[in-house]
Amino acid sequence: MQKKGKFSPTGVNGNILFCLIMILPIFLAFVQCSVEKKQDAEEKRSELIQPAKWWEKLPRPIYAKLEKVDTTQEWFEVYKLLDGTYAVYEPYQFEEAICYLVIGKEKAVVIDTGTGIGDLKKVVSELTHMPVSVVNTHGHWDHIGNNYQFEEIACFNNADCINRLRTRVENSSLKSSITGDSIWKPLPEGFDAAAWEIPPVEPSILLEEGNIIDLGDRTLEVIHTPGHSPGSMCLLDKKNRILFTGDTFFPGPLYAYPEDVNIDDYIASVEKLKSRLDEYDYLCAGHNDPWVKSEVISRVSAAFQEIMAGKGEYKEDKGIRRYYYEGFDILIRADMIKN
Ligand SMILES: [Zn+2]
Numbered sequence: 001m002q003k004k005g006k007f008s009p010t011g012v013n014g015n016i017l018f019c020l021i022m023i024l025p026i027f028l029a030f031v032q033c034s035v036e037k038k039q040d041a042e043e044k045r046s047e048l049i050q051p052a053k054w055w056e057k058l059p060r061p062i063y064a065k066l067e068k069v070d071t072t073q074e075w076f077e078v079y080k081l082l083d084g085t086y087a088v089y090e091p092y093q094f095e096e097a098i099c100y101l102v103i104g105k106e107k108a109v110v111i112d113t114g115t116g117i118g119d120l121k122k123v124v125s126e127l128t129h130m131p132v133s134v135v136n137t138h139g140h141w142d143h144i145g146n147n148y149q150f151e152e153i154a155c156f157n158n159a160d161c162i163n164r165l166r167t168r169v170e171n172s173s174l175k176s177s178i179t180g181d182s183i184w185k186p187l188p189e190g191f192d193a194a195a196w197e198i199p200p201v202e203p204s205i206l207l208e209e210g211n212i213i214d215l216g217d218r219t220l221e222v223i224h225t226p227g228h229s230p231g232s233m234c235l236l237d238k239k240n241r242i243l244f245t246g247d248t249f250f251p252g253p254l255y256a257y258p259e260d261v262n263i264d265d266y267i268a269s270v271e272k273l274k275s276r277l278d279e280y281d282y283l284c285a286g287h288n289d290p291w292v293k294s295e296v297i298s299r300v301s302a303a304f305q306e307i308m309a310g311k312g313e314y315k316e317d318k319g320i321r322r323y324y325y326e327g328f329d330i331l332i333r334a335d336m337i338k339n
Pocket residue numbers: 138140228229247
């Protein structure tokens with residue numbers, strides 16, 4: 001049944017008015033769409049940062065050497081690194097985020113929680129029945145996406161990190177991460193791209209330099225490594241001689257260019273990790289590869305020294321330079337280099 005509206009235009013003027021009212025929303029939608037397209041184009045990341053078809057180099061060679069573990073959650077790949085140590089990897093989205101499940105005799109933690117696109121808690125529940133809490137290496141969105149699924153959440157006692165956890169990451173700033181070249185496989189079933197956001201959480205534990213997280217028969221030592229972000233930290237599993245590095249190191253282009261980077265702090269943090277190289281053999285990084293020989297830290301240190309001395313090979317685009325090394329690169333703003 002068609003209801004008769006109050007507005008019933010008759011005559012020539014009425015028809016013009018009626019047409020205008022019908023056309024106006026279409027016209028406004030067209031204008032808005034053009035503006036959005038322009039913004040998207042402007043926000044498209046430089047090829048230096050996000051190369052086209054970045055996924056063509058996947059799978060990365062290291063994964064053929066690791067023990068793959070089944071999961072019902074197709075968005076993730078899970079690899080067992082050691083007894084009670086799993087890498088949970090998101091290979092289909094540009095960040096290639098990796099979080100880690102670390103299980104002790106009494107407790108388990110997940111180090112970082114990825115982009116929030118997949119159901120991390122489900123993956124974790126398939127690997128352990130222990131209660132699992134979260135330890136964040138820092139507060140960037142691609143490391144905290146699933147924090148909201150867990151009760152107990154720890155981060156370094158730093159205002160920037162705490163504020164990031166407490167701040168909702170809106171859909172408008174996330175959507176470019178799941179469109180165009182940023183993903184190469186379908187999003188998980190039931191994932192609502194238009195509603196996707198990262199909900200705020202309240203950290204329940206604030207960690208300090210040297211704190212020991214005791215999981216029962218294995219511990220994680222907090223090493224504050226500011227630079228990539230003010231609240232960045234690494235976690236040292238002394239017994240198993242592995243270091244969880246977050247974004248302080250990963251085998252890819254290290255982000256030393258964004259606004260919240262403090263380059264002097266970053267270099268000092270790399271030196272700090274270098275001074276403790278005798279305590280760990282492998283790095284479990286926040287992106288790309290979960291199992292990297294620790295010697296690379298010495299070479300990252302040397303690379304930063306070289307760059308700051310005005311040397312090294314690079315390409316530059318819009319004031320950002322990408323310096324090329326074996327096993328990693330460094331993205332840095334030209335104005336950060338003093339010489
Ligand atoms: Zn980061």
